[in-house]
Amino acid sequence: MGIAERKARQRAELREQILRVARDIVVKEGFPALSMRKLADAVEYAPATLYLHFENREAIAKELCVRGFQDLLAMLEPAAQVEDPLERLPKLAEAYIRFGLEHPETYRLIFMEDPKLSTALFGDSPEGAGPRSFGVLVQVFVDLLAAGRLEEGTKPEQFAEVLWAGVHGIVALKLTCSGFPGSPAEELTQVLVSTLVKGLPGLKAEQTPTKAR
Amino acid sequence: MGIAERKARQRAELREQILRVARDIVVKEGFPALSMRKLADAVEYAPATLYLHFENREAIAKELCVRGFQDLLAMLEPAAQVEDPLERLPKLAEAYIRFGLEHPETYRLIFMEDPKLSTALFGDSPEGAGPRSFGVLVQVFVDLLAAGRLEEGTKPEQFAEVLWAGVHGIVALKLTCSGFPGSPAEELTQVLVSTLVKGLPGLKAEQTPTKAR
DNA sequence: GGCGTTTATGAACGGTGTTCACAAACCACT
DNA sequence: AGTGGTTTGTGAACACCGTTCATAAACGCC
Numbered sequence: 485m486g487i488a489e490r491k492a493r494q495r496a497e498l499r500e501q502i503l504r505v506a507r508d509i510v511v512k513e514g515f516p517a518l519s520m521r522k523l524a525d526a527v528e529y530a531p532a533t534l535y536l537h538f539e540n541r542e543a544i545a546k547e548l549c550v551r552g553f554q555d556l557l558a559m560l561e562p563a564a565q566v567e568d569p570l571e572r573l574p575k576l577a578e579a580y581i582r583f584g585l586e587h588p589e590t591y592r593l594i595f596m597e598d599p600k601l602s603t604a605l606f607g608d609s610p611e612g613a614g615p616r617s618f619g620v621l622v623q624v625f626v627d628l629l630a631a632g633r634l635e636e637g638t639k640p641e642q643f644a645e646v647l648w649a650g651v652h653g654i655v656a657l658k659l660t661c662s663g664f665p666g667s668p669a670e671e672l673t674q675v676l677v678s679t680l681v682k683g684l685p686g687l688k689a690e691q692t693p694t695k696a697r
Numbered sequence: 698m699g700i701a702e703r704k705a706r707q708r709a710e711l712r713e714q715i716l717r718v719a720r721d722i723v724v725k726e727g728f729p730a731l732s733m734r735k736l737a738d739a740v741e742y743a744p745a746t747l748y749l750h751f752e753n754r755e756a757i758a759k760e761l762c763v764r765g766f767q768d769l770l771a772m773l774e775p776a777a778q779v780e781d782p783l784e785r786l787p788k789l790a791e792a793y794i795r796f797g798l799e800h801p802e803t804y805r806l807i808f809m810e811d812p813k814l815s816t817a818l819f820g821d822s823p824e825g826a827g828p829r830s831f832g833v834l835v836q837v838f839v840d841l842l843a844a845g846r847l848e849e850g851t852k853p854e855q856f857a858e859v860l861w862a863g864v865h866g867i868v869a870l871k872l873t874c875s876g877f878p879g880s881p882a883e884e885l886t887q888v889l890v891s892t893l894v895k896g897l898p899g900l901k902a903e904q905t906p907t908k909a910r
Numbered sequence: 911g912g913c914g915t916t917t918a919t920g921a922a923c924g925g926t927g928t929t930c931a932c933a934a935a936c937c938a939c940t
Numbered sequence: 941a942g943t944g945g946t947t948t949g950t951g952a953a954c955a956c957c958g959t960t961c962a963t964a965a966a967c968g969c970c
Contacts, residue, residue, distance in 0.1 A: 540958075639880075
């Protein structure tokens with residue numbers, strides 16, 4: 485049945501091309517500038533054809549979200565493999581904000597555009613990409629706990645959530661409030677991480693190595 | 698010239714009514730649902746009439762931004778007047794996130810919708826509402842510095858920026874990523890503030906009173 | 911060659927922000 | 941009271957938008 489396979493492959497290829505072009509537009513001009521007509525024009529099909537491959541504009545956005553999030557995860561990967569959790573933490577934070585600043589439109593799409601989009605990553609699935617990458621952050625504090633450098637009885641998830649909120653806040657402000665946080669993002673991240681780490685309950689301070697680059 | 702005054706007053710009144718109705722729509726259905734036609738319908742004028750009072754839709758949004766920000770400032774006011782900076786800090790943070798969660802659409806409009814909007818608050822003017830409310834946060838750390846509870850040579854603005862990023866991150870995640878940060882916002886704020894305070898460089902720990910509600 | 915399915919499209923519907931020529935209302939001045 | 945100029949209001953239009961649907965073309969199979 486080589487013929488059916490070819491048709492399936494061609495279909496998948498067109499779908500892929502649509503997504504590729506859509507991504508280009510989003511990256512270059514932002515998600516609001518992604519219109520079905522412009523997209524159809526760019527792939528040289530009629531607008532109605534897009535609806536043979538995606539339910540609607542939002543479905544395209546969701547797919548772009550998922551892929552963008554995978555890119556974010558990939559950027560976190562190297563930092564996630566550092567052994568010492570106290571070294572790992574600043575590296576993770578730095579990689580996160582670097583992704584946000586280097587791919588502003590992608591970051592906006594994932595975290596700041598439509599609540600429905602991020603729901604695709606965090607909401608429904610029990611083990612989607614969202615919770616998985618969150619696990620990377622939690623692991624830091626689990627490791628700290630295991631190493632006896634974090635007070636027993638504290639919840640690692642909570643510290644992970646606070647840290648995520650912190651780095652997200654830095655990126656979000658930088659992306660929207662033009663020039664509000666006067667200090668550069670790297671500096672803020674460094675201050676955030678070092679201060680948070682130093683303030684963790686029960687940390688046996690062994691000269692906290694909190695350099696962030 | 699009582700007649701000219703009356704005309705000016707009527708003009709201002711209509712402008713005000715437009716803004717009032719626009720605010721209602723935004724609060725109830727979100728900023729994207731605010732269309733010029735719907736707004737014109739609600740104030741019982743033709744759409745074109747709106748353009749006699751505002752340059753365009755964005756001008757209306759900007760005005761709503763400014764007023765929303767004033768509301769935020771008003772909510773911060775009581776907390777800002779607490780004498781002890783170590784007590785003031787958690788109260789400010791709590792008031793901030795409370796505003797964000799109680800007026801989600803207003804908060805979105807101000808900080809998460811269009812970069813151009815927040816620019817009206819932070820960008821151009823040297824002493825707009827943005828920097829002024831930021832000053833409230835800076836003051837906390839200035840006071841801490843003056844009281845000798847913060848290491849000399851550290852920059853109060855930077856800590857204020859980090860704190861703002863932290864609370865903004867908490868609110869922003871809560872507003873977009875449905876149910877991502879599992880912990881309630883109040884808990885996260887408490888952890889954020891207490892951990893940050895404890896981690897401040899050179900704080901002469903006098904039994905940090907970091908209760909947040 | 912004829913038939914059924916998949917793929918593609920043009921045209922339309924109802925919506926958006928915005929502009930502009932035109933009309934009505936209004937006030938001031940003769 | 942009438943006339944002229946300014947302000948205020950509007951209907952219609954333009955160029956977009958997402959989406960749907962009947963129609964048509966292309967394609968593989970018998």
